[in-house]
Amino acid sequence: MATAHNMRCFEETRDIAVSASRMFDVVMDIEAYPDFLPWVAGARVLTRGEGELAAELTADLGGKQYRFQTVDRFVPDKIVEIRLLQGPFRFLESLWTFEATGEDSCRVHFSIEFEFKNMMLDLVASPLFATACKSMVHAFEKRSLTLWSREQ
Numbered sequence: 191m192a193t194a195h196n197m198r199c200f201e202e203t204r205d206i207a208v209s210a211s212r213m214f215d216v217v218m219d220i221e222a223y224p225d226f227l228p229w230v231a232g233a234r235v236l237t238r239g240e241g242e243l244a245a246e247l248t249a250d251l252g253g254k255q256y257r258f259q260t261v262d263r264f265v266p267d268k269i270v271e272i273r274l275l276q277g278p279f280r281f282l283e284s285l286w287t288f289e290a291t292g293e294d295s296c297r298v299h300f301s302i303e304f305e306f307k308n309m310m311l312d313l314v315a316s317p318l319f320a321t322a323c324k325s326m327v328h329a330f331e332k333r334s335l336t337l338w339s340r341e342q
Contacts, residue, residue: 196305196306196309196312196316196328197281197303197304197305198303198304198305198316198319198320198323199301199302199303200224200301200302200320200323200324201299201300201301201302202299202300202324202326202327203297203298203299203300204297204298204327204328204331205291205295205296205297205298206295206296206297206298206334207276207295208294208295208296208331208334208335208338209290209293209294209295209296210267210268210289210290210296211266211267212334212338213278213330213331214266214267214268214270214286214288214296214336215314215334216286216330216333216334216337217270217286217330218262218264218270220233220234220235220243220245220247220262220324221233221234221235222333223289224246224297225333226281226286226329226332227321227322227326228322229250229251229274229318229319230247230248230249230250230251231248231249231250231255231324232247232248232257233244233246233247233248234246236259239264240242240318241264242261242262242263242264242266243261243262243265244259244260244261244262244275245260245262246259246260246261247259247260248296249322251258251315251317251318251319251322252314252318253315254314256277256278256313256315257274257277258276258277258278258279259274259275259276259277260272260273260274260275260282261273261275266268266340267290268286268287268288269285269286269287269288270286271283271284271285272285272286278306278307278311278315279304279305279306279307280305280306280307281303281304281305282303282304282305283302283304284300284301284302284303284304285301286298286299286300287299287301288308298327298330298331300326302323302326303320304323306319311316311330321332337341
């Protein structure tokens with residue numbers, strides 16, 4: 191009998207009054223995630239290479255902490271592709287794309303697909319993680335606008 195998979199998907203496209211390169215920089219500033227993403231309790235870059243890095247995030251979902259590692263492949267100012275290395279997920283894949291629409295504006299597209307390893311975890315953590323995903327683009331937009339206004 192085939193097991194029913196609880197794959198969760200979310201995607202969002204937003205026009206943002208920040209340049210593509212600034213938005214890319216905020217997404218790539220992984221170590222700063224705990225400063226502006228309420229569900230991220232810890233974040234560190236493990237390795238950096240040409241066009242890719244490995245990172246470890248500690249997610250705080252409903253007061254429980256889950257650690258997971260990802261490999262992030264990127265083309266500066268254009269695209270970040272995130273795939274799961276290890277963690278409480280059976281599957282995790284995420285994609286950011288940045289398209290310049292002007293000198294200080296861009297269209298950001300974010301998509302994520304995930305599934306937790308076991309049913310209990312899925313019941314507890316999935317709704318919380320899904321909520322986090324829904325506020326993701328907004329959180330990054332707010333962060334980039336805050337940093338941008340500080341510099342001016």
